[in-house]
Amino acid sequence: MAGAISRLNAGTGGRPRSLTEPRAVQLVLIAASLGYLGIFLLLPLASVFAEALAKGFRVYWASITEPEALSAIRLTLVTAGISVPCNVVFGIAAAWAVTKFQFRGKDILITLIDLPFAVSPVIAGLIFVLLFGAHGWFGPWLQAHDIKLIFAVPGIVLATVFVTFPFVARELIPVMQSTGADQEEAALTLGAGGWSTFWRVTLPSVKWGLLYGVILCNARAMGEFGAVSVVSGHIRGLTNTIPLQVEILYNEYNFTAAFAVASLLTFLALITLAAKAWVERKYSHAP
């Protein structure tokens, strides 16, 4: 405790006494913060692992290596593997158009890119059912041609692309805005082609912003539940992603297995947070 207090003084040492709170108030506020975050964030995190390992490591390992769990893992990887690159290509194109050129309706375009964040995941799933489901607009046509989008993998990918749509663009736009277009213009006047300017000048200067967007996009793509749940149809071993597998196991009162599979997603979340913190630090030190 004494150590904590001396570090506390070091931290606020830059501020004169009149510009900071009495030490007792500081301690109360820090304790309230830690208590709040502890109860709302750390306890649930710990409970996932406690429940997952409640019956020992053997049961845990068996739960995450059984065929249905493995097929859920595979489907999640495939879904993220398709939807993240799609949104990366879109994010780069959108950021290039928005930051390097002036045109009418730019503000509207930026607002529209953010739109999916305002849409409930359940509604994101619903709109694809309305479009491609058996009773949807394209439903009869798809059925006539024997194409199945809803209650199948393509629907899951579509819904995931929708909910993760803005992540990369939204991180890249401010970064590209701040780097401006001068470097690219210089490269072009020196005779570089359009693509090589992009690969050698633009991409290196925005790589941290891009990586940041990819990390967030991937976390959401792998963890999406509501939208995917609407379009998946919950066919075991076929259209279940990891989050859906967690739900099925949980609803069957197979709690240990549910938490074991959930712990995989929890690891993903922890890795995401660590990578995010690492990129943030890199980025703030970058020139």
Added chain:
Amino acid sequence: MNMELNRRHVLPGFGLSLGFTVFYLSVVVLIPLSTLFFKSAGLGWRDFWSEAASPRVVASYRLTFGASFLGALINGVFGLIVAWALARYDFPMRRLVDAIVDLPFALPTAVAGIALTAMYAPNGWIGRYLAPHGIRIAFAPAGILVALTFIGLPFVVRTLQPVIAEMDPDVEEAAASLGATRWETFWRVILPQLWPAWLTGFALAFARALGEYGSVVFISGNMPMKTEITPLLIITKLEQYDYAGATAIATVMLASSFMILWLINTAQSRSEKGRR
């Protein structure tokens, strides 16, 4: 003008990048979303109203909006404290605490849902101390509040933190040298500066909670009229092939979250203009 036009198109790829952006945006987002409005416009006013305003649906609105508002309010209070502590004080493991604030963004909602349910169930880590006193959290409206508070936690912290860190110390100094106590300075000088960011964070948390599904379905118990949130009702209608009902309710929810975000945007641009 001519000069400017030339300068505008020095860089290549305008047509390609903008064309692809608009195409992809239309195919993935705009066209799918528009089906919702066409479909609900096709319902006719009377059908729309009877679907979107039936007693069970209205009960779900009341619950969803109420719990989302309360959750955002709780996050508004504690988010301010957390943001203040992270931006102004140094304490052991501050960096780690700072990183963990984003957990609700990174943790899939289904995982959050089952973890919170396990904790607050009558035999759970927290539930077992509340159950003897007759306090029920899991499978009751309070559980919904807990889940919605969890998923909205980062918003207020993350909107306030940079504002607190970049606040000009001169103003506080001036207030202090004019004889204001620390409390007066906070109440009259600091808080008014934080107000726009706080409101933005609050509204973002509120809007996010309105649409939340994954973390709530496990803990809520899903009893019609009592603990049934609106997004769940949309799924229930869909599972019964009641597309008209699902569409009407979804349109109401979508319109409300658009309205909230529009309010945030206008508030933000107004406060930016005020600063200039």
